[in-house]
Amino acid sequence: MSDTIKMQTAQVRIVRSEAYVSKAEALKPVLLEEAVKAARIVEVVADAEAMHGWRAREAAPIEALEIREFKKGDAVVLDFGDHRVGFVSLGVRPVGSPPDAPLKLKLTFGEMPVEMAEPFSSYNGWISSSWLQEEILIVDVLPARISLPRRYSFRYLKLEVLDTSQKYRIAFGDAAVRTVTSGDASAVSELAHPDPVLREIDRVSVKTLQDCMQDVFEDGPKRDRRLWLGDLRLQALANYETFRGDDLVKRCLFLFAAVPDELGRVTANLFVEPDLIADDTYLYDYSLFFAATLHDYVEATGDEETLRELWPLARRQVELGLERLDESDMVRDDESWWAFIDWHQSLNKQAPAQGVLIYTLKRAIAMAKRVGCDSAAGLSARLAEVESATLARLWDAERGFFVSGADRQVSWASQAWMALAEVLPPAENKALMLRLLAESPDIGPTTPYMYHHIVEALLLTGCRDDAVAMLKQYWGGMLEDGADTFWELYDPQDKSFSPYGSHLINSYCHAWSCTPTYLIRKYGL
């Protein structure tokens, strides 16, 4: 077991543990595969009432595909019946004279009808257009069975014939996807719930989680397809109620533990191909979540061995979190992307990050006690100081809200995280959440990730009916708007919202949106 120091970028030095890499590698899951055929031919039509203004409607049964002939410029949209993650193959045969030129074919994959309707060339956002799922293929020999080497995340597949020749046309046949997941559906008990909306929300949550469970917990199988700590924490919680792929959580914890930087900081996300690589993004809240996720894992599994092995690194995250406090025990705010919390453009991160610190500190203390670590007492003392400072400096008794940053911003995020951190006594904590609902400050949630924390804060504070109402309204709204899996982004007031510059590049199956199954099952809603 030798640890090597590796230069990753000019700024960050990674201390790599080969032992942890090996542990993670040994826990790599076998992917479960299923062959699924295209279900029908659809056309995507404009519909002002539909999500993004587009709706898919059946145009022909799938049997019609094999007898339809395509010449240059012809196209068809296939519907695979539900959201799918996997490897696509497709038969192509020539019709007419022998093919005297290659076939040029464009394939466009979409999770949503809009991806079939609006050209990807219209995308001009700030993240890479390479996430838009399209391929241009040139096929020299026909007939052929085309097996695409890349994995796609989609329900719809548009086939466009860019060129054949004047002498031949083509026909398609047997379009299929070999789906992959490490989430074993047979391990998930069915939810027997009288409310059909909650049953459906639960079902789609489980599907969302399953499609993100690959050889790591991915944040989204369309985009970014990698392991983020913020997503992992929520996926793990949903997993304990459903798939019980607990070894996958353990694997992910060891992957993060294998590549901290020289300070001991855990990265916000990592890559596993071509080799394990820590991204050079570090987020205050996400690093702390390493400790929170370890805590939840041990609670769910009782795996004390892993706790003992990873506790020093978890404690280190809390120490680093405490190091960012200023002399008055306030998390230092700044203009950079230092904490995530939510995608809201105007959100001040100070108070919610302070909430995340306290939330994590409490779980760290529980772990310290469980492993019998001396630091429990010291951490408890710091917790008391930080909570006291938080109440003194961030609690605005007059407004009845926690405030954040120099401008004393009142946001939903700050209240939710302070509630989850249980800074106020229970009755006041509940009153805080009820006041939040009643007064509804402007700086609201923009992602299912933030909605999750608000709903859980409502449940924790005993506002069960409000929690269920919000859950049904928000995730149920996605269902009404056509979700097969829950989306990365959903703003009922602005359904085309994207922090990336276009709804085309949003992910429509996203890990952090899978938590209703956790909330419903854990809290017995």
Add this chain to the structure above:
Amino acid sequence: MSDTIKMQTAQVRIVRSEAYVSKAEALKPVLLEEAVKAARIVEVVADAEAMHGWRAREAAPIEALEIREFKKGDAVVLDFGDHRVGFVSLGVRPVGSPPDAPLKLKLTFGEMPVEMAEPFSSYNGWISSSWLQEEILIVDVLPARISLPRRYSFRYLKLEVLDTSQKYRIAFGDAAVRTVTSGDASAVSELAHPDPVLREIDRVSVKTLQDCMQDVFEDGPKRDRRLWLGDLRLQALANYETFRGDDLVKRCLFLFAAVPDELGRVTANLFVEPDLIADDTYLYDYSLFFAATLHDYVEATGDEETLRELWPLARRQVELGLERLDESDMVRDDESWWAFIDWHQSLNKQAPAQGVLIYTLKRAIAMAKRVGCDSAAGLSARLAEVESATLARLWDAERGFFVSGADRQVSWASQAWMALAEVLPPAENKALMLRLLAESPDIGPTTPYMYHHIVEALLLTGCRDDAVAMLKQYWGGMLEDGADTFWELYDPQDKSFSPYGSHLINSYCHAWSCTPTYLIRKYGL
């Protein structure tokens, strides 16, 4: 050995000989491979004097490639030093943060600088745009060594980064091509000739032939990449003077012999993938060339066994050729694409086709005598009748030219083919060719294929100096215009000429242009 009748299209029934397919398969050559690295970085600049208005000039040594960083929108053109046919691979590594999005890359292959300079999207011709050699790749994992599965024909390779992400750039390295050919250069003797222009024309002819020698004689490795009888005949002639890949000629003869139609007609061209398929194009001259090519093969190799085996099918082509004659022994003309002869738009095909018939009939009679076939006498009798009718009806004594079609067109093609067919006595035949040069009728040659036949007609009639002058002017002109291999099309008066709608889709390494090495070596120029 069973022959099967197979429905190929509604019109044509193929009688397939599995025995001939097996013979051809047994003669399939092993391809010779060579690893060639990119030679330098070039930039393609506008130059009114250059072919198509574009010239490649060195921008940097190839060593500069590895240290150059590419972000979205950046591009580079690599020069592989000479024309290459083969499989390309390329290293790509990320620079900066770990790649947090796939790399989207466009590769454009060009035989000529113009293909690097003018966008393929500008192509709007009548043959398939799928021949334009470009690929769009999405690379999920970096670093990577990209190995492209398709074969390309090129000298230049443009690499364009369509997208990375804001967090990383890329660098390329070790761009290489694994070239393939069945032409063994070590079998070709060097031409010791005092004239450096003829030496260079010979060298480039040999290179052109070599790049077209794959597992069949292809017409062009960029486009159409298949076996045409008109090209095969000329490649075979050049081959006997150079590579002596005589088994490849034999293989191609058996491939054609394996799939005649139910009348016994040999197709104009065929496909060998995914299986042997006769194209449904039949051309009067090309079918006859099956007999001429067999004749030349036997002359070159003395392979009487193959002659005896294929003679009946060769004779059948001549019979079918004779069947097209009307009651006055004239080849029936029509408006369709029934004979090739040349790409000239206004060319009437009757007289040149009549020439091809007589030319082939003479070679068929020689073969009939060699195999001791009774039909020699009958064919000789028909030859006399056809020659006599040709002189009576197509020879315009007043003008001193053969005329073609209802409008009595005088073309270069008609005179060249009548001269090659030796319809006139030697002195008059020579006078015909000199008159052709002197009077230069409007309907001239448009392709190297037609130029070949004119030059050979000059040589056959004893106009050696004129032949050399034309050869040096025409093929030497291509060299001056930057040819690495000889082009499918070259009109010194209209250098952008293309019968397909754009010079972008022309082939710049084309079998029918490789004949100077045959003309130089065979006739001892």
